[in-house]
Amino acid sequence: MFKYLNSALPVLLPLVFILAVEWRFLWILRRRGQSLNFFELGVVYSGVVLIYSVFPGIEFLVGGLSFSVLGDYRLYRANPSPAEVGPIFWYYAVYLACFVVAYQIFRSPEPAEPPRVTGTSRKLLWVLVTVYACTYLFFAALKAIWNLQTPDTYSDTYLLYSNLPPVVQFLANHMIGIALLLQLGLMAYLVLDYAKYKRYIYLWLLVEFVGIAVFGVGSRTGLMVLLLAFAITYSTFVKRLSLRMVSSFGLVLLVLFVSLGIARAISSAVEDRDYSFFGSSNEFDALFANAYDLDQLKAAGKVDEILPQIYFVDLTRMYPDQLFRSTHLDPSAWYVQNFYPEYANQGGGFAFGAIAESIVGLGWFDVLWRGLLVGWAFGAIQRMYVNGNHSYWSYAFYLWVIVFSYQTFRVTTLNLLPRALGMLLLWWCGKFALNFFRAFQPNPTDLNSTSTAQGF
Numbered sequence: 001m002f003k004y005l006n007s008a009l010p011v012l013l014p015l016v017f018i019l020a021v022e023w024r025f026l027w028i029l030r031r032r033g034q035s036l037n038f039f040e041l042g043v044v045y046s047g048v049v050l051i052y053s054v055f056p057g058i059e060f061l062v063g064g065l066s067f068s069v070l071g072d073y074r075l076y077r078a079n080p081s082p083a084e085v086g087p088i089f090w091y092y093a094v095y096l097a098c099f100v101v102a103y104q105i106f107r108s109p110e111p112a113e114p115p116r117v118t119g120t121s122r123k124l125l126w127v128l129v130t131v132y133a134c135t136y137l138f139f140a141a142l143k144a145i146w147n148l149q150t151p152d153t154y155s156d157t158y159l160l161y162s163n164l165p166p167v168v169q170f171l172a173n174h175m176i177g178i179a180l181l182l183q184l185g186l187m188a189y190l191v192l193d194y195a196k197y198k199r200y201i202y203l204w205l206l207v208e209f210v211g212i213a214v215f216g217v218g219s220r221t222g223l224m225v226l227l228l229a230f231a232i233t234y235s236t237f238v239k240r241l242s243l244r245m246v247s248s249f250g251l252v253l254l255v256l257f258v259s260l261g262i263a264r265a266i267s268s269a270v271e272d273r274d275y276s277f278f279g280s281s282n283e284f285d286a287l288f289a290n291a292y293d294l295d296q297l298k299a300a301g302k303v304d305e306i307l308p309q310i311y312f313v314d315l316t317r318m319y320p321d322q323l324f325r326s327t328h329l330d331p332s333a334w335y336v337q338n339f340y341p342e343y344a345n346q347g348g349g350f351a352f353g354a355i356a357e358s359i360v361g362l363g364w365f366d367v368l369w370r371g372l373l374v375g376w377a378f379g380a381i382q383r384m385y386v387n388g389n390h391s392y393w394s395y396a397f398y399l400w401v402i403v404f405s406y407q408t409f410r411v412t413t414l415n416l417l418p419r420a421l422g423m424l425l426l427w428w429c430g431k432f433a434l435n436f437f438r439a440f441q442p443n444p445t446d447l448n449s450t451s452t453a454q455g456f
Helices: 002-032 041-062 073-078 082-106 122-146 155-159 166-192 194-215 221-238 243-268 283-299 309-316 331-339 341-345 354-360 364-386 392-404 416-439 444-455
Strands: none
Touching: 002 041, 002 082, 041 082, 041 283, 041 364, 041 392, 073 283, 082 283, 082 354, 082 364, 122 166, 166 194, 166 221, 166 392, 166 416, 194 221, 221 243, 221 392, 243 283, 283 331, 283 354, 309 354, 309 416, 331 341, 331 354, 354 364, 364 392, 392 416
């Protein structure tokens, strides 16, 4: 046992440090307020980073200081030693420490107990339902016009729109994000009036699970968005969930997320193979594999071409990449196409990750400023929400940041920035269209004046 612990020390030390940072962070927040809000933006995001950090470590330790053949093939093939993977875990640890320090400085010290959200009219409900239904009609029309067939495997879904015109690809890809946004907004609206709409809420969730059982596991994002939007809004405005309930919900959500991934892999596999919860390839060890693999590639001098474009990735996402492919860099696509072209041709891909992004950049310096930047940004957003007007739209935006905050760690650091600007643009367009149509509607005062004049 002593020999094993001594060998595992390069991995155990950063993992213990990560757990200590998270515990200290929660303890400080609990000390500052009367009660800890487990669904606060910074708490959720730190939990996300914790899971992404610890899960690969558990796999490595449980596997006898090696990665399973059932897991990510890159890690199994490399068969790294604890000393080789230890620095990657320290990258995770330093990133989390920088985030929590900056977040604690810039968050609001006031308890996040907002009053009832305003602006939830019946008209808003019908607008959300109608536009959400239009997204389904859009994809149905897309399949009918271009004769798109249902993909046989999950990987094929990434190739579904590859042969369509660039403008149509742009619309299809962004319509998926709009549908998720509408899902989140609609679920939040229903839970805000939980007593009235609770039957519709549970029916909606039941339909989602039945759909998975009947049609198989596709993207897990939609279901996770619904469950998180429900839990966060319920705990904030209906009944505060206890630590035991939040812990149970988080564990169930994690098990569900990993299990659905395993079920999807089984249904897409071309040959029989074994699967296990901690041994099978999953979201967490895939991101860790990205970081480790790119660290090795950087040492071999094979990633220099991505600099300095890596620092402008999220800024170039603000315009349609289908229309300007020559100037747009997708780190995930660059990685898989350059180093795993056969997998890329099959529709496969790897989410890049903030740690991988730091490694191909300036290493430790990138880890420091990226963690501090996200901590500052999320702290400022939390402060603006707590001190804001608590309208439906401000809560919907705050909820959206909480639910999709993981993308800043899973994909790229500023991944949410172009999406937020896109949401703002859509909101402005909708507001302009509404004011435009209102300008052509007859004014009731004018109608009354006309009727009075006619009467005389």
